[in-house]
Structure formats: structure tokens, C-alpha cells
Ligand SMILES: Cc1ncc(COP(=O)(O)O)c(C=O)c1O
């Protein structure tokens with residue numbers, strides 16, 4: 001399988017090169033040139049497989065030219081053996097035909113573990129083979145950072161620098177990152193917001209001269225194709241568990257960088273019967289405004305009780321645009337250029353074709369807390385604020401009550417105790433055993449100005465082989 005850039009000017013690459021590259025050299029994102037397609041018979045043959053085996057079978061075609069099957073299977077098995085539930089991604093029923101898929105049973109309690117615990121292993125495998133050391137650079141609004149650090153903390157082959165917006169992630173999220181004291185882990189709290197962090201990450205990928213040719217950058221954000229690939233699997237798992245391929249499903253996905261829901265879109269392109277995808281956002285609603293009204297215009301970032309979705313520029317929207325434009329890169333470039341200067345719309349027929357699949361809703365903090373309380377009242381099930389937004393959007397946007405609706409449960413409620421307390425539910429969300437002393441652990445992080453040169457100088461001084 002070859003991967004091509006959404007902007008059409010970068011060379012096509014193999015999986016191994018895409019894994020190590022991050023952004024394409026033309027600023028675009030890599031996508032597979034073609035997707036594997038399943039017939040209903042193919043899907044039937046996947047029914048009942050344990051999660052790790054399904055994951056091997058779904059992902060292997062994407063990596064087969066770069067990694068031997070036995071090695072890949074071993075990495076996938078080890079990854080999902082580290083999850084706290086035997087089903088890996090259990091489905092919890094809230095109501096008739098209404099489910100939450102718990103994607104937070106991995107080591108750092110958010111859906112990012114599905115891809116990032118595997119990404120750490122894939123990187124180590126490839127870097128060991130090449131005898132190479134790299135620098136990982138990532139931006140986080142709270143969850144990617146800890147999952148990426150967990151995936152790479154023991155690696156001899158990487159140094160990892162994670163930028164988070166200072167004071168704008170939850171205390172649990174911050175501590176999950178900053179209490180990892182390994183020499184190769186560098187947490188930077190940026191005096192800015194997530195968009196600022198993400199912009200500096202992308203600028204650093206575009207121009208890596210600050211590394212003086214001594215190393216290269218690897219991405220752990222969902223600009224890295226491997227992130228999306230691993231997330232396709234749980235959509236297929238949900239479908240097969242709830243009657244697929246002979247029954248359609250709808251998904252509601254708490255959305256920020258559009259990576260998770262894009263994986264659902266790809267599962268559908270591969271033949272999984274998905275009737276509806278609901279984009280569930282907080283007050284940072286650029287995607288909701290686009291889906292509901294064909295109006296794409298960045299706004300000012302707002303800080304909410306669902307901080308992981310405090311994002312106004314969604315990286316993976318570009319991957320969807322590429323498809324909506326019939327895989328015509330010049331149109332993608334033109335759209336994105338115009339968006340830098342104000343509001344943009346798609347041609348009506350293209351937007352309508354997206355509307356055939358996507359619905360959306362934006363949910364504010366007050367309503368998020370009400371939903372946490374309502375669902376707890378109905379079922380004694382405790383939602384985190386991101387998942388609560390998903391559940392609200394699922395209920396409000398549902399097209400057909402006979403089609404099972406699955407909300408992606410993207411984080412454990414214990415990561416966001418403020419929202420849980422504000423909702424007034426009579427229960428605390430306790431951290432699991434392995435994190436029970438998190439609040440007492442020593443922290444290490446550096447606060448830096450929201451300035452690209454400052455960040456890059458810090459990195460150049462601090463990566464482990466800086467003087468070699
Ligand atoms: C808990 C949680 N929910 C939802 C999202 C949104 O996912 P995506 O950025 O893939 O749209 C994120 C982070 O991005 C997250 O950490």
C-alpha cells in the first residue's frame with residue numbers, strides 16, 4: 001500500500017516512511033492511495049474474533065510492505081493485552097438501541113491509547129531495524145500527550161517533547177504527563193492555547209533546520225496516519241458486535257481534531273454498514289457550523305469543561321475535504337488558502353453529499369453537566385464531559401431509532417473531576433489502582449513562552465544526543 005498527500009505535491013510513501021514522517025513535505029496529510037474493501041461475506045468472517053485478532057486482520061493490509069506479519073501480530077497482541085477490560089473496547093447499553101463504547105480502558109484512560117500504545121511499539125520496531133534515533137514532537141489538549149508518553153517512555157530510540165497549553169488541561173491529565181520522569185520525556189507548558197501548540201508543531205515539521213540535520217521529527221498527533229489506522233478497528237468491532245454486516249449502525253463521536261470520526265468514515269468506506277456519523281463538539285464548534293450550515297470559519301478558541309476538544313483548527317478535516325473534492329489536491333489547497341482569509345463554503349452538491357452521512361451538534365458546558373446528571377440519574381452510569389457531549393448529540397441528531405446508536409466513550413470520568421462535581425452527581429469518579437497515587441507523585445515540566453524559536457531552542461538543548 002502506498003500513501004499519498006492531500007496536497008498532491010509530496011512523494012508517495014510506504015507505511016514505514018509515513019510512520020516516521022508526520023506532515024507531508026507539501027504541508028498535507030498522508031492517506032492510503034486505495035482502501036481495502038470488505039464484502040458482507042468478508043465481514044461475516046471477522047465476526048466473533050477477539051479484539052487483538054480483529055485488529056491484526058484489519059490493519060495488516062496497511063502495513064504489510066513494511067512489517068512482517070508475525071512481528072506485527074506480536075506488537076498488536078502486546079498492545080491490547082495492556083488494556084484493563086478483556087473485551088478491550090466494551091459496549092455498555094444506556095437505553096434501547098443506545099450504547100457507549102468504552103474506549104478508555106487503556107493505560108492512560110482515553111481513546112488515544114488504542115493507537116498510541118501501538119505506535120510506540122511500531123516506532124521502536126522500525127527504529128531498531130534502522131538503528132535510528134528520532135525526536136517526537138506533539139501537541140496535546142490533554143490526552144494525546146499522556147498516551148504518547150506512556151507509549152514511548154522506555155524507548156531507547158526516541159526523545160519525546162509534548163507541548164500542552166499551560167493551565168488548560170485538567171490536573172489529572174497534566175499529572176499523567178508530568179509525573180513521568182524518564183530522561184527522554186520533556187513536557188513543555190506553553191503560555192497559549194492548544195491551537196498555538198499545534199501550529200508550532202506543524203511549523204517545526206515544515207522546517208526542521210533547527211535540528212541541524214542531527215535527527216528528525218516524528219509525529220504522534222493524528223496527522224500521523226498510523227493513529228487513524230488503529231482507530232478504524234473499533235468501529236468494525238462495534239458493528240460486528242451489534243449485528244453487522246446485516247444491520248447498520250450510527251455513531252456519535254466527540255470531536256476535536258476530527259481524527260476519531262474520520263476513522264469511522266474510513267470504516268464505512270471500507271464496507272462497514274454505517275448509516276450516520278454525528279460530529280459532537282463543545283462550544284468550539286467550527287465543525288458543527290460546517291456540517292450544519294456549510295460555513296467553515298475559524299473562531300476564537302474557548303476554554304470549556306471538555307478541554308481535550310478545545311480546538312478550532314481540526315487537522316483531519318483536510319483528509320475528509322480531500323475525499324469530498326474527489327481526491328483533487330488543488331481544490332483542497334484552494335479551500336484551505338481561502339479559509340485563512342475568512343469564511344469558506346463547499347459547492348452545495350459536495351456539502352450535501354457529506355450531509356448524507358454526517359450530522360452535528362455543539363453542546364455548551366451547562367448542558368454537558370446536565371447530561372452527566374441525567375444519564376447518571378437514568379442508569380447510574382458516569383460519563384466524562386466529552387462522552388456526555390457525544391451522548392447529547394446522539395440523542396438529538398438520531399435519524400432512525402431502529403438503528404443502534406453508539407457514542408464513542410472517549411475518556412474516563414476520573415480525568416475530569418471538575419465537570420463531574422459540577423454536574424452534582426452523588427459520586428466521585430475514582431482513578432484506577434495504577435494511578436491511585438497520581439496526586440502525590442513528583443512532577444517535572446517547563447513553562448515556555450508561546451514562541452516557536454523559544455520552543456525549538458529548548459528542544460535543541462534538551463534532546464538526549466544534542467551534543468553528539
Ligand atoms: C477525551 C477526548 N474526546 C474527544 C477528542 C476528540 O478526538 P479527535 O481529536 O480525534 O476528534 C479528544 C482529543 O482529541 C479527547 O481527548
Ligand SMILES: N[C@@H](CCOP(=O)(O)O)C(=O)O
Pocket residue numbers: 139140141142143144145220221222223256257259308309315
Ligand atoms: N484532544 C487531543 C488533541 C490532539 O489531537 P490528536 O488526536 O491530533 O493528537 C489531546 O487530547 O491531546
